[in-house]
Amino acid sequence: MIHFDNVTKVYVNQNRPALDHISVDVDKGEFVFLVGPSGSGKSTFLRLVLKEERPNSGAIHVAGKDLSKLSNFKVPHLRRRIGCVFQDFRLLPNKNVYENVAFALEVIGKPRRFIRKVVPEVIELVGLEGKAHRMPDELSGGEQQRVAMARAFVNRPMILLADEPTGNIDPATSIGIMKVLDRINRTGTTVLMATHDAAIVDSMRKRVVELEDGKIVRDQSRGVYGQAY
Amino acid sequence: MRANFIFSEVWIGLRRNLTMTIAVIVTVAVGMALLGIGLMINSQVSSMTSYWSDKVELSVYLCKENSPFEPCTDKKGISEEQKTALEAVIKGMPQVEDVIFEDSATAYKNFLDNQSNNVFASFLKVEDMPESFRVKLGDPDQSAAVTEELTGQAGVSNIVNQRQLLDSYFGFMDKLQWMALSVAFAMVFAATLLIGNTVRLSAFNRRRETGIMRLVGASNVYIQLPFVLEGVIAGLIGGVLAAVMLITSKVLIFDSIQNFIPEALGWNTVAGIISGTMAIGVIICILASFITLRRYLRV
Numbered sequence: 001m002i003h004f005d006n007v008t009k010v011y012v013n014q015n016r017p018a019l020d021h022i023s024v025d026v027d028k029g030e031f032v033f034l035v036g037p038s039g040s041g042k043s044t045f046l047r048l049v050l051k052e053e054r055p056n057s058g059a060i061h062v063a064g065k066d067l068s069k070l071s072n073f074k075v076p077h078l079r080r081r082i083g084c085v086f087q088d089f090r091l092l093p094n095k096n097v098y099e100n101v102a103f104a105l106e107v108i109g110k111p112r113r114f115i116r117k118v119v120p121e122v123i124e125l126v127g128l129e130g131k132a133h134r135m136p137d138e139l140s141g142g143e144q145q146r147v148a149m150a151r152a153f154v155n156r157p158m159i160l161l162a163d164e165p166t167g168n169i170d171p172a173t174s175i176g177i178m179k180v181l182d183r184i185n186r187t188g189t190t191v192l193m194a195t196h197d198a199a200i201v202d203s204m205r206k207r208v209v210e211l212e213d214g215k216i217v218r219d220q221s222r223g224v225y226g227q228a229y
Numbered sequence: 230m231r232a233n234f235i236f237s238e239v240w241i242g243l244r245r246n247l248t249m250t251i252a253v254i255v256t257v258a259v260g261m262a263l264l265g266i267g268l269m270i271n272s273q274v275s276s277m278t279s280y281w282s283d284k285v286e287l288s289v290y291l292c293k294e295n296s297p298f299e300p301c302t303d304k305k306g307i308s309e310e311q312k313t314a315l316e317a318v319i320k321g322m323p324q325v326e327d328v329i330f331e332d333s334a335t336a337y338k339n340f341l342d343n344q345s346n347n348v349f350a351s352f353l354k355v356e357d358m359p360e361s362f363r364v365k366l367g368d369p370d371q372s373a374a375v376t377e378e379l380t381g382q383a384g385v386s387n388i389v390n391q392r393q394l395l396d397s398y399f400g401f402m403d404k405l406q407w408m409a410l411s412v413a414f415a416m417v418f419a420a421t422l423l424i425g426n427t428v429r430l431s432a433f434n435r436r437r438e439t440g441i442m443r444l445v446g447a448s449n450v451y452i453q454l455p456f457v458l459e460g461v462i463a464g465l466i467g468g469v470l471a472a473v474m475l476i477t478s479k480v481l482i483f484d485s486i487q488n489f490i491p492e493a494l495g496w497n498t499v500a501g502i503i504s505g506t507m508a509i510g511v512i513i514c515i516l517a518s519f520i521t522l523r524r525y526l527r528v
Contacts, residue, residue, distance in 0.1 A: 050444075073449075080446030090441060103438075106234050107447035155445065 001159060001190045002026040002049060007058030009044055009214075018044040020214035021058070026192060028158070031185045033201050034194040035225055036211035042194035045211070046161050049192070050082060051075050063158050080108055083152030083160040083189075087167035089144045091136040097123065097147050098132040104151045118154060126150040126180050142173035146180060153184050160184055162193040166200060174200055198225035238438075238455035242431045243462065249427040250463050256423055257467025257514070260416030261506040262474035267409035268502045269475070269483065273494050274402045281395055287364040287372055288389040289319070289379055296359070298386035307360075307384030315384055319364055322378065324371040329363040336361065359386065417513060420467075424460050424517035431456055432525045457518040464514030468507035475503055 002024070009019040019041045026032050034042045047053045048060055051067050060067045063081050070078060091100050098119055105115045123132055126146040136144055145165055152160055162181065166174035178200055185191045195201060201208060201224060208223030209216060243250050291312065292301035307315075319328050331339075336358035341350055366372055369392055376388050432439065442452050476499065483494045 076443075076446040076448045078446070079444065082446075084444050090437070090444075092437060092441065103441065104445040106231060107442045107445060107451050109231055109448075109451065112231075151441075151445070 001028045001030070001063060002192065003059075003061040004045075004048075005059040005061075007048065007055045007060060009041075009048060009053060009055050017056075017214050019048070019055070019211075022211075022214070022216055024209060024216065024219070026190060028190055029185070029188050031182070031191045031204070031206040032193070033204070033206055033208045033223075033225075034192060034211065035196070035201060035208055036217075038196075040211040041214045042211055043163060044214075046163055046192070046194060049159070049161060050084070051078060076108075080155060081158045083149075083155070083157040085145070085148050085152050085160065085162040085165045087164040089136075089141075089148045089168075091144055091147055091151075093136055096133050096135050097128060097139070097150075100136070100147055101150045101154050104154055108155070110155075119150075122150045122154045125153070125183065127176070140173070141169050142176055145169060145177055149177070149180055149184070153189070156187075157189060159190045159192065162191065162195075164195055164197075165193065166195065166197050171199060175203075178204060201225040235451070235455055235458065238435075239458045239462065242435065242455060242459045245434055246427055246431050246459075249423070249430055250459075253420065253423050253427055253460075253463040253514075254467045254470065256416055256420040257464050257510050258470035258474065260413055260420050261468055261471035261510045262478075263409050263413035263416060264509065265471060265475040265502045265506045266478055267406050267413055268505070269479070269494060269499065270402055270406040270409060272498050272502070273483065274399060274406065276494075278399065285366075285369045285372070285392045285395065287366065287375060287379075288391070289315075289362040289364055290359045290386045290389070291315075291361060292384050292386045293359055296386050300381065301384075301386050311384040315382055316362065318382060319362055319379065322375060324366050324368065324375050325364055326367040327365040329365075331361050331363055333358040333360055417509075420510075421513055421517045424463070424514050425521040427463070428456050428460055428518045428521040429525050431459060432522065453519075453522050456522055457515060460514040460518035461511055464510045465507070468510040471506055471510070472503045475499065475506070 003026075004022050004024045007019055007022045008017050010017045022041075022045070034045060036042055044053065048055055048067075049062055051062075051070065054068075062078065065078060067078075092103065095103060101119045101123060102115050105119070120132065123129060126149050128143060128146050128150065131139070131143065134143075136147065139147065145168075149165075160181070165181070166177055169177060174197065181191055181193065182204070205222045205224075207221045208218065208225070210218035210220075290298075291307045292298065294306040296306065316328060316330070319325055333355050337353070337355045340353070340358060364375065366375060372390050372392050376390055379385055379388055439452055479494065479496075479499050
């Protein structure tokens with residue numbers, strides 16, 4: 001599903017590479033934690049998957065497509081197959097829950113009939129039934145993140161990227177968020193989550209890829225956050 | 230493509246940026262109106278030029294008895310032989326197309342026809358009117374050369390080139406036209422910058438929305454079209470206002486001077502100019518929006 005082959009990314013005006021000859025394979029339906037300290041290259045990894053950045057060398061395949069051969073014109077179509085969740089939720093403050101989720105479908109030209117059918121389903125999936133008409137500022141942080149997840153998942157992407165989705169949320173609420181991510185993963189969606197949250201990684205017992213200074217220092221199935229003892 | 234979604238985005242954008250939108254509309258309207266007026270003057274001048282070019286002639290006035298003009302030194306007036314010789318000379322010139330002799334009686338009649346000043350007409354007698362050759366040229370631009378050659382011929386008192394009378398009028402119209410066009414150019418330039426700025430503000434105001442649109446895979450058309458349409462709608466409203474101004478100026482200015490001018494400015498020309506300026510306005514808006522979006526809305 002995601003295939004990195006010897007990928008190196010150096011940002012302009014920086015001598016140290018953000019990613020240094022990385023090779024990773026993520027299969028369909030996997031749940032992978034991307035861990036490592038700040039600046040270790042986690043966000044760069046996610047940006048490369050979305051083709052927001054181009055690698056300096058190496059090949060990236062996402063959902064069976066070679067990104068180096070994907071024209072700019074087709075990048076939006078790639079992104080329709082990838083859902084994204086961020087630490088800061090990125091909801092539209094002037095739209096309610098339903099409208100925020102529906103927005104993701106409206107802007108890719110889905111018919112209104114389809115939107116009316118799937119949006120309530122996905123709002124229920126993330127556990128926000130009955131709150132469809134709340135505005136974002138009437139929701140708790142955890143609930144806002146659920147809205148963001150509903151928006152990321154509403155188009156049934158093949159891959160869900162989550163960049164520290166529990167970063168702004170207290171530990172108790174985080175568990176609920178992880179349950180939703182797990183539920184999404186069980187539908188067959190590949191989930192790739194960058195995180196600092198040791199407790200969550202340890203409790204989930206999923207594959208862990210650890211980055212340090214742009215290099216993969218550990219790739220462990222059913223791993224934990226710290227070194228395995 | 231969901232038209233109502235795009236249009237609701239456009240409406241939100243226009244409303245949020247109301248002051249800038251009004252500025253764009255006013256600049257586009259004034260700029261396009263001035264451009265149109267410049268073009269209207271231009272077409273008026275060129276239609277009049279071609280009308281007059283057919284009619285412009287040299288009047289070669291002949292010496293009379295006691296004529297006050299410098300060349301008629303002997304105070305006796307032109308003799309019949311001199312008249313015939315002069316006619317032959319004029320007819321022999323290659324630039325001359327046609328020569329008509331106007332005697333005093335005809336000149337007097339023409340004068341009375343054109344003069345409304347009855348006091349003046351009452352003491353003027355037929356004998357006071359000078360005889361003349363009306364010389365029609367194949368190419369009106371050759372009038373200076375012909376004038377030079379005929380000056381000093383025996384019996385010629387003075388030569389009036391009607392072209393020179395018209396040139397001062399045409400010169401004034403020409404200046405007016407260039408003034409309108411250069412102000413129009415400045416306004417179009419200002420409009421371009423304003424539209425660019427409006428689109429940039431709009432893009433900044435909606436960066437959250439466009440960021441999400443990018444993320445969920447909206448196509449470039451979906452993301453950029455609302456901004457471009459904002460520019461186009463502002464341009465169109467400006468164009469309509471410009472059209473109103475042009476129609477008003479046609480009715481109030483061009484139609485009122487119609488009495489003095491043989492070739493009136495037709496509605497067909499005005500309609501052509503209006504659609505032309507509108508098209509220019511809209512194209513400028515589209516271009517300015519696109520160029521700005523390329524810089525401020527990376528997709």
